[in-house]
Amino acid sequence: MERKKSERQDARTATNYAQIRRTIIGRVKHEDIQAPTDGRKGVSRPAGPSSVVFARAALSADGLLKFVTEVGKTYPQICHFRLMREHAYILTDPTFIVEVFANSGRHTMKGRALQGAKAFLGNGLLTSNGDAHLHNRRLIQPAFHRDRVAGYAQQMAALTVAHEMTWKDGMEINMSKEMSELTLLIVGRTLFNSDLSGDAREFGEALVHVTQSMNARLLMSPRVVAIDLHIRTPRRRRLLENLSRLDQTVQNMIDEHRALGDVGDVLSMLVDSSDGQDALSDEQIRDEAMTFVLAGHETTSTTLGWLWVLLAQNPQQAAWLHEELDTVLGGRSPGLEDLPNLPRTQAVLHETIRLYPAGWIQGRRLLADIEVGEWTLPRGAMVFASPWLMHRSERWWSGAEQFRPQRWITLEGAFDEDAPKVPRGVWFPFGWGNRKCIGETFATTEALLIIATMAQHWSPQLVDEQAPAPLSGVVLRTKDGIKMVLHKREPLAELKQGVGL
Numbered sequence: 001m002e003r004k005k006s007e008r009q010d011a012r013t014a015t016n017y018a019q020i021r022r023t024i025i026g027r028v029k030h031e032d033i034q035a036p037t038d039g040r041k042g043v044s045r046p047a048g049p050s051s052v053v054f055a056r057a058a059l060s061a062d063g064l065l066k067f068v069t070e071v072g073k074t075y076p077q078i079c080h081f082r083l084m085r086e087h088a089y090i091l092t093d094p095t096f097i098v099e100v101f102a103n104s105g106r107h108t109m110k111g112r113a114l115q116g117a118k119a120f121l122g123n124g125l126l127t128s129n130g131d132a133h134l135h136n137r138r139l140i141q142p143a144f145h146r147d148r149v150a151g152y153a154q155q156m157a158a159l160t161v162a163h164e165m166t167w168k169d170g171m172e173i174n175m176s177k178e179m180s181e182l183t184l185l186i187v188g189r190t191l192f193n194s195d196l197s198g199d200a201r202e203f204g205e206a207l208v209h210v211t212q213s214m215n216a217r218l219l220m221s222p223r224v225v226a227i228d229l230h231i232r233t234p235r236r237r238r239l240l241e242n243l244s245r246l247d248q249t250v251q252n253m254i255d256e257h258r259a260l261g262d263v264g265d266v267l268s269m270l271v272d273s274s275d276g277q278d279a280l281s282d283e284q285i286r287d288e289a290m291t292f293v294l295a296g297h298e299t300t301s302t303t304l305g306w307l308w309v310l311l312a313q314n315p316q317q318a319a320w321l322h323e324e325l326d327t328v329l330g331g332r333s334p335g336l337e338d339l340p341n342l343p344r345t346q347a348v349l350h351e352t353i354r355l356y357p358a359g360w361i362q363g364r365r366l367l368a369d370i371e372v373g374e375w376t377l378p379r380g381a382m383v384f385a386s387p388w389l390m391h392r393s394e395r396w397w398s399g400a401e402q403f404r405p406q407r408w409i410t411l412e413g414a415f416d417e418d419a420p421k422v423p424r425g426v427w428f429p430f431g432w433g434n435r436k437c438i439g440e441t442f443a444t445t446e447a448l449l450i451i452a453t454m455a456q457h458w459s460p461q462l463v464d465e466q467a468p469a470p471l472s473g474v475v476l477r478t479k480d481g482i483k484m485v486l487h488k489r490e491p492l493a494e495l496k497q498g499v500g501l
């Protein structure tokens with residue numbers, strides 16, 4: 001009898017998995033624009049690294065970052081290489097980058113990695129194309145308007161203070177995990193009025209696993225991702241379990257919002273739109289919500305992780321930041337109104353994003369031929385531009401590899417994003433045009449409030465002498481997180497020692 005019951009249970013779970021698998025494969029195959037391929041013969045293509053060099057780089061964890069850096073040194077304008085069976089280009093001349101990414105946006109679509117990522121993200125803002133993207137972008141844009149983000153600031157600061165209360169002097173922490181939990185909590189509360197880190201441990205774990213799976217499949221073509229999902233392995237089973245956990249949590253949030261009515265968050269707005277002409281289906285709402293969870297927390301949390309590493313490695317710069325925080329805030333929690341008075345904090349964040357741009361590579365597939373300089377980039381080709389490469393090039397930045405937040409400060413002591421005076425096409429951490437990060441204001445407000453709160457009281461130090469190396473994934477990550485030990489700051493003692501001021 002017992003056995004029959006467990007067999008029935010197994011059969012039910014198997015049907016569930018079959019359903020989830022079908023849904024996911026359906027997502028990968030969904031194309032709002034059919035992707036053209038570049039099979040053109042006899043076209044003249046610029047020189048570039050061999051496919052063996054690329055394949056070798058793709059096989060090692062930090063290989064792609066090194067590959068891109070090497071490309072920047074060897075090919076000062078453009079290079080061509082074979083990405084598996086496709087023709088691909090990396091642009092290293094800023095005017096070429098502007099031509100493809102800014103001026104020709106409507107002749108491009110997202111590339112193969114994001115098509116594969118639809119397995120997880122569905123067809124949300126990050127992955128969709130053409131009219132479907134434009135429609136939803138217009139619908140969602142107001143939720144990320146500066147005024148709306150201002151309304152989230154108080155919660156961002158309060159959640160940071162609450163998180164900080166769990167920290168103790170001398171405690172050893174994994175800073176990546178700390179920042180990931182905090183930013184997930186903030187995204188959940190502000191955008192969905194839900195506690196994603198209470199329901200959460202399970203949700204958080206599922207999210208980490210799904211993100212790792214996305215990293216592992218980054219270079220697979222969408223077809224290979226679909227085939228991979230067909231093959232029965234324990235790995236696939238775990239992925240399906242975690243995806244269905246994420247789907248279920250998001251579906252519960254949608255149901256709750258339908259029952260509650262408008263609670264003034266992003267999810268209310270999406271659910272509300274279902275009554276109007278522009279109606280979004282539950283599936284579309286899920287896709288957008290999942291995109292915000294994934295795009296909105298991993299990016300900011302890894303950026304903050306790198307910021308703590310850079311402060312620990314550069315005590316003089318940390319002291320320069322501390323001086324501002326002590327003077328302007330004097331120990332109290334910051335609010336939105338304080339941010340314009342914290343130019344050094346803004347400079348430290350920008351310098352971190354310069355050295356560790358979460359969106360380290362951006363790719364497009366061309367929907368039409370595009371001319372750059374003497375070259376014709378054919379319709380169907382994949383084209384890449386890398387903030388990692390352009391933000392770290394000595395051609396544009398003096399002391400490019402060094403952490404020098406002062407480059408963002410004017411002679412009058414103000415923060416100015418144009419202060420480094422680099423040409424257009426060199427600095428693009430949040431992307432371009434109508435594909436620009438919708439969460440930029442949200443992310444910078446959140447990160448500034450977190451640093452201003454925490455760096456006032458804490459000066460975390462690296463446990464290992466060697467800082468963790470960046471690895472390329474969906475964002476710039478570390479292998480096992482960032483081990484740090486917490487030191488409570490004593491502002492007066494620092495002043496007496498005159499640390500770096």
Ligand code: HEM
Nearest residue numbers: 125126295296299300358359429430431435437438439443
């Ligand atoms: C430091 C933090 C962040 C960085 C560096 C970053 C970077 C980027 C970049 C480079 C893109 C463009 C990708 C491309 O063109 O292929 C992008 C798009 C996007 N980001 Fe962010 N992001 C951050 C935070 C956030 C946050 C907090 C959210 C949401 C709460 C968010 C949501 C999105 C969405 C939805 C898109 C797609 C926009 C579209 O195509 O219409 N991001 N982000």
